[in-house]
Amino acid sequence: MSQFFSGVGVIFALEMRQRVRGLAWYILLGVFVVLIAIVTVLLSLTLSAVSDVDGNQNAGAQIFSTIIYFVLLLGTLVAPALSGNSINGDRDAGTLATTQITLVSTWQIIIGKFLAAWTIALAFLAASVPFLLYATLAGGLAFDTIVVSILVLAFELGVVAAIGVGLSGIINRGLFSIVLTYLVVAALSVGTLITFGLGALASQVEVTHTDSYMIYDDAGNSTGKCEEPSVYTENQPQFDRFWGVLVANPYVLLADAVPTHYDRNGNPTDLFGSIKYGERMSQLPVNTHPVTNECVATPSPLTSGQDPAPRALIDSTTPGWFVGILIHLVLAAAALVGAWARLRTPAGRLTKGSRIA
Amino acid sequence: MNTSQTLVGGIVVDGVARSFGDVHAVRNASLNAAPGTVTALIGPNGSGKTTLMLMLASLLRPDAGTIRIAGFDPITETAQVRAQLGWMPDVLGSWSALTVRTTLELTGRMYRMDKQAAAARASALITLIGLEPLADRPTRVLSRGQKQKLSMARALVHDPAVLLLDEPASGLDPVARIELRQLVRRVAAEGKTVLISSHVLAELDEMADTAVYLNNGVTASAESIALTKTTMRSWRIKSPNGPALAEALVAAGIPAANITADRNELLVPVEGEDAASSLLARLVASGVPISTFAPAVGELEHTFLDLSKADTP
Numbered sequence: 001m002s003q004f005f006s007g008v009g010v011i012f013a014l015e016m017r018q019r020v021r022g023l024a025w026y027i028l029l030g031v032f033v034v035l036i037a038i039v040t041v042l043l044s045l046t047l048s049a050v051s052d053v054d055g056n057q058n059a060g061a062q063i064f065s066t067i068i069y070f071v072l073l074l075g076t077l078v079a080p081a082l083s084g085n086s087i088n089g090d091r092d093a094g095t096l097a098t099t100q101i102t103l104v105s106t107w108q109i110i111i112g113k114f115l116a117a118w119t120i121a122l123a124f125l126a127a128s129v130p131f132l133l134y135a136t137l138a139g140g141l142a143f144d145t146i147v148v149s150i151l152v153l154a155f156e157l158g159v160v161a162a163i164g165v166g167l168s169g170i171i172n173r174g175l176f177s178i179v180l181t182y183l184v185v186a187a188l189s190v191g192t193l194i195t196f197g198l199g200a201l202a203s204q205v206e207v208t209h210t211d212s213y214m215i216y217d218d219a220g221n222s223t224g225k226c227e228e229p230s231v232y233t234e235n236q237p238q239f240d241r242f243w244g245v246l247v248a249n250p251y252v253l254l255a256d257a258v259p260t261h262y263d264r265n266g267n268p269t270d271l272f273g274s275i276k277y278g279e280r281m282s283q284l285p286v287n288t289h290p291v292t293n294e295c296v297a298t299p300s301p302l303t304s305g306q307d308p309a310p311r312a313l314i315d316s317t318t319p320g321w322f323v324g325i326l327i328h329l330v331l332a333a334a335a336l337v338g339a340w341a342r343l344r345t346p347a348g349r350l351t352k353g354s355r356i357a
Numbered sequence: 358m359n360t361s362q363t364l365v366g367g368i369v370v371d372g373v374a375r376s377f378g379d380v381h382a383v384r385n386a387s388l389n390a391a392p393g394t395v396t397a398l399i400g401p402n403g404s405g406k407t408t409l410m411l412m413l414a415s416l417l418r419p420d421a422g423t424i425r426i427a428g429f430d431p432i433t434e435t436a437q438v439r440a441q442l443g444w445m446p447d448v449l450g451s452w453s454a455l456t457v458r459t460t461l462e463l464t465g466r467m468y469r470m471d472k473q474a475a476a477a478r479a480s481a482l483i484t485l486i487g488l489e490p491l492a493d494r495p496t497r498v499l500s501r502g503q504k505q506k507l508s509m510a511r512a513l514v515h516d517p518a519v520l521l522l523d524e525p526a527s528g529l530d531p532v533a534r535i536e537l538r539q540l541v542r543r544v545a546a547e548g549k550t551v552l553i554s555s556h557v558l559a560e561l562d563e564m565a566d567t568a569v570y571l572n573n574g575v576t577a578s579a580e581s582i583a584l585t586k587t588t589m590r591s592w593r594i595k596s597p598n599g600p601a602l603a604e605a606l607v608a609a610g611i612p613a614a615n616i617t618a619d620r621n622e623l624l625v626p627v628e629g630e631d632a633a634s635s636l637l638a639r640l641v642a643s644g645v646p647i648s649t650f651a652p653a654v655g656e657l658e659h660t661f662l663d664l665s666k667a668d669t670p
Binding site: 096099 | 412414415416417418431432436439440446450451453454455459463466467468511
């Protein structure tokens with residue numbers, strides 16, 4: 001086992017030296033830091049004046065969650081470019097075969113390259129640490145939020161790195177594997193939202209409203225009598241049928257996984273909680289026969305058409321993040337196993353036009 | 358290397374075939390390269406040399422036939438083969454951002470050397486191939502010839518018993534070629550098996566002990582090679598007295614039509630080595646001054662051209 005990891009270590013060291021050297025890399029990291037700095041400053045200016053219902057400053061939680069999302073966005077934009085030609089790039093440079101004929105095994109090559117790609121992506125997370133620290137100092141931030149959000153973000157960067165490295169082993173042309181990695185990231189980040197929205201729109205259901213209104217006199221006082229109930233129908237999208245698609249979305253997954261903290265009114269204190277609230281709300285089935293009756297003394301929130309408080313809703317609905325994590329794990333593993341199958345030597349079948357060395 | 362390894366060592370290839378779809382790159386290759394010798398693998402472009410090399414290097418699985426590298430089967434005993442095998446590919450790849458030294462050190466560690474051993478080996482190899490001035494420069498600054506040296510050093514990192522060199526001399530200047538030849542001879546003298554593929558035959562003539570001819574994916578049999586020894590072959594004869602030489606040749610029974618002039622030399626077809634020595638004896642006996650008497654084409658080139666001719670209908 002230790003021999004396995006020492007081989008992985010050699011490939012890892014090789015990748016880090018080969019890929020991370022050079023001015024371009026530091027410029028990229030510098031641009032990234034500048035972007036995060038801008039976002040942090042702007043957020044601080046807008047949010048610092050805002051305090052919650054309890055009078056607490058919780059700008060820190062808002063800034064922190066936004067920075068994490070920003071790192072996820074930029075990380076998933078950069079990682080495919082850095083990992084998406086990790087293997088076929090070596091093949092083009094003529095350095096893959098000379099590695100394969102050593103005592104380093106195919107799995108050691110793939111795992112070593114994956115760990116290097118992941119580490120490079122994590123450098124972007126590391127570069128954002130000063131800003132995350134600043135957000136922590138701004139207050140209102142819970143420890144579990146910090147830990148879970150960073151862990152999930154690191155995991156997601158690993159998934160993108162694995163898909164990039166895997167596809168670079170499966171596809172011969174570096175350009176194609178990079179583009180395909182981007183498409184996978186886009187499918188997860190944007191495609192899931194589109195599927196969710198279009199699916200819900202395509203599966204509309206007829207909703208029959210029954211509304212009864214109080215009769216008021218000319219002076220505007222209640223007469224205590226009710227109008228005849230008016231009945232009308234409309235179509236509404238069924239989001240609850242497609243909410244499952246959202247769990248594969250990295251942004252939703254992140255929000256869903258992070259423990260939410262609330263203010264006194266039961267409203268989430270950070271962006272994660274707000275997105276989680278939206279996701280969980282979509283789990284509610286459409287009420288096909290809503291009744292509005294002003295003449296009933298205290299309308300319950302569920303029949304009045306009002307949404308329940310975020311906290312009550314989040315607590316009563318199903319978390320889906322672990323399913324999303326499982327889906328992402330399967331995707332990452334499939335990409336890496338696919339690359340392994342293509343890279344095994346002595347090679348049996350070769351795809352057309354491919355060159356082994 | 359001990360005796361038992363020597364007995365099973367070297368390269369033994371028997372009836373190996375490999376096709377890519379409907380392209381039969383190697384149809385039937387058999388060869389035997391013994392430890393301590395340099396064997397040339399000769400064939401025209403597209404004859405299957407590199408495919409055969411890749412199979413020997415344990416990168417490609419043969420469709421049929423058996424291969425033994427230092428006694429091990431590349432398919433079932435891949436790790437043992439790789440521990441014994443050094444391969445210099447025809448593609449000159451290098452990790453462009455790494456220095457020459459780091460490249461060799463990391464390659465050593467890929468062969469499970471520890472850090473100190475890999476560093477020591479890297480230094481020794483840098484001295485051996487003469488890249489000391491560039492040892493700590495990134496490999497991207499190397500010239501083609503220097504990259505070739507680095508590639509050779511990389512193949513030697515783990516002191517392999519079997520060395521496969523695919524077109525090692527292409528693009529080398531004359532000095533570098535001589536250095537390469539000396540290095541190859543030295544490696545063979547240490548008891549290692551060396552197989553060199555090339556289509557530059559003149560240099561192989563000087564380096565190789567034996568040769569294997571590959572054409573259209575088939576290795577030439579010993580009989581067909583023996584046959585080429587007796588076919589007509591041009592000899593280059595030079596004399597300060599040209600007209601006297603031509604007269605003497607005709608007198609020796611060579612038809613005047615067969616004698617061609619090439620600059621101030623004459624090219625004469627002769628059938629085999631024995632016929633050549635008797636011709637020389639007659640020329641000397643006739644009193645014509647002779648300054649050059651040599652085959653116009655190298656031994657390998659002659660055999661190669663002859664076999665190619667026999668194969669193409």
